[in-house]
Amino acid sequence: MAKVLCVLYPDPVEGPPKTYARDGVPEILSYPNGQTAPTPERIDFTPGQLLGSVSGELGLRNFLESAGHLLVVTSDKDGADSVFERELPSADVVISQPFWPAYLTAERFARAPNLRLAITAGIGSDHVDLNAAIERGVTVAEVTYSNSVSVSEHVVMLILSLVRNYIPSYSWVVKGGWNIADCVSREYDLEGMDVGTVAAGRIGTAVLRRLKPFDVILHYTDRHRLPLEVEQELGVQYHPDVESLVRVCDVVTINAPLHPETEGMFNDALIATMKRGAYLVNTARGKICDRDAVVRALESGQLAGYAGDVWYPQPAPPDHPWRTMPWNGMTPHTSGTSLSAQARYAAGTREILECWFSGQPIRDEYLIVHAGSLAGAGAHSYTAAKT
Numbered sequence: 471m472a473k474v475l476c477v478l479y480p481d482p483v484e485g486p487p488k489t490y491a492r493d494g495v496p497e498i499l500s501y502p503n504g505q506t507a508p509t510p511e512r513i514d515f516t517p518g519q520l521l522g523s524v525s526g527e528l529g530l531r532n533f534l535e536s537a538g539h540l541l542v543v544t545s546d547k548d549g550a551d552s553v554f555e556r557e558l559p560s561a562d563v564v565i566s567q568p569f570w571p572a573y574l575t576a577e578r579f580a581r582a583p584n585l586r587l588a589i590t591a592g593i594g595s596d597h598v599d600l601n602a603a604i605e606r607g608v609t610v611a612e613v614t615y616s617n618s619v620s621v622s623e624h625v626v627m628l629i630l631s632l633v634r635n636y637i638p639s640y641s642w643v644v645k646g647g648w649n650i651a652d653c654v655s656r657e658y659d660l661e662g663m664d665v666g667t668v669a670a671g672r673i674g675t676a677v678l679r680r681l682k683p684f685d686v687i688l689h690y691t692d693r694h695r696l697p698l699e700v701e702q703e704l705g706v707q708y709h710p711d712v713e714s715l716v717r718v719c720d721v722v723t724i725n726a727p728l729h730p731e732t733e734g735m736f737n738d739a740l741i742a743t744m745k746r747g748a749y750l751v752n753t754a755r756g757k758i759c760d761r762d763a764v765v766r767a768l769e770s771g772q773l774a775g776y777a778g779d780v781w782y783p784q785p786a787p788p789d790h791p792w793r794t795m796p797w798n799g800m801t802p803h804t805s806g807t808s809l810s811a812q813a814r815y816a817a818g819t820r821e822i823l824e825c826w827f828s829g830q831p832i833r834d835e836y837l838i839v840h841a842g843s844l845a846g847a848g849a850h851s852y853t854a855a856k857t
């Protein structure tokens with residue numbers, strides 16, 4: 471019998487939805503690189519329903535309890551008295567989502583002698599101290615590709631909303647106004663602008679593909695170049711470093727993982743080299759941008775807008791300056807947890823658990839840390855901190 475400790479975000483303030491806006495979600499069988507969507511033996515949930523909050527339980531309860539395991543689900547994850555802290559010492563498996571991360575620090579690993587598997591229901595395991603996982607032989611897995619397209623759609627939405635000044639214009643309508651001049655004094659067309667992505671992995675490339683029909687000039691930087699035929703198909707220009715990219719771009723979107731190389735990348739010095747009035751969109755991780763440098767740049771006009779859904783810490787405290795800085799298009803961490811994405815990462819979490827409990831190998835593309843070292847997708851995307 472294993473104890474599975476699952477940390478999910480709280481239910482809606484009015485309780486779990488009784489009805490939904492739509493009757494279902496399209497079934498996605500494979501991703502643009504040919505990887506198949508999750509293939510658990512079965513699922514015990516209805517795709518399109520809320521699974522990522524506490525009452526949704528990622529649809530895991532029947533599966534785990536019928537196999538004799540114990541499932542504890544909570545949203546209470548921070549502080550010494552939290553349910554997470556209390557349950558962790560006897561947990562064998564921890565499941566957490568990047569949207570509401572249960573930070574698995576080295577100290578927490580030390581208090582969890584039974585812990586063998588940490589699953590990220592979603593993508594991005596930077597809330598887990600990977601070095602500690604390596605040292606303790608804990609496997610870390612995530613549901614690679616499950617929400618990459620979801621995030622790329624969100625990025626395109628954010629770019630358009632900033633450039634076209636959508637949020638302030640919408641606010642005028644809600645306030646009862648018809649203030650066209652106020653709205654359009656900051657509204658531009660995206661057409662013809664230089665748009666660049668920091669990283670062209672699954673999300674970054676999906677963003678480039680979605681932006682191509684807008685007749686923009688595309689740019690990217692990454693640790694590795696895309697295949698020449700992809701560069702030619704997208705008409706995208708490669709930059710060897712982020713400095714060269716941001717100098718020429720009107721819009722920059724960040725799609726790199728958070729790791730020692732990217733933490734604090736967008737600081738005062740880098741932002742000062744961007745075009746005046748550039749837009750910055752970050753759906754990767756909050757810590758890739760220096761919090762106060764972003765605020766200063768919006769206040770001075772160096773940046774014309776900043777939007778994204780990633781913060782540090784999460785949830786962001788009520789006085790986090792990104793909530794109130796000018797020209798921001800911030801949301802809570804939602805881009806990768808649409809109802810559509812939840813169906814895929816809940817199925818992927820189930821697939822990982824089925825493999826784990828039956829002694830079958832977890833798909834290589836889901837592995838971040840395994841058998842004492844970075845593995846699979848983790849070996850490709852992450853750098854272990856130097857000890």
Ligand code: NDP
Nearest residue numbers: 593594669671672673692693694726727753754805806851
């Ligand atoms: P991928 O692993 O497919 O792509 C990441 C890319 O970043 C790789 O091409 C990698 O290069 C590149 N990269 C790494 N370090 C650097 C660097 N210093 N400079 C430039 N490029 C770099 O990941 P995804 O596209 O699936 O996801 C990217 C990130 O987005 C995740 O790590 C996560 O943090 C975030 N995310 C956010 C979500 C949300 O809800 N907001 C949901 C899902 C993900 P190389 O191939 O050479 O290693």
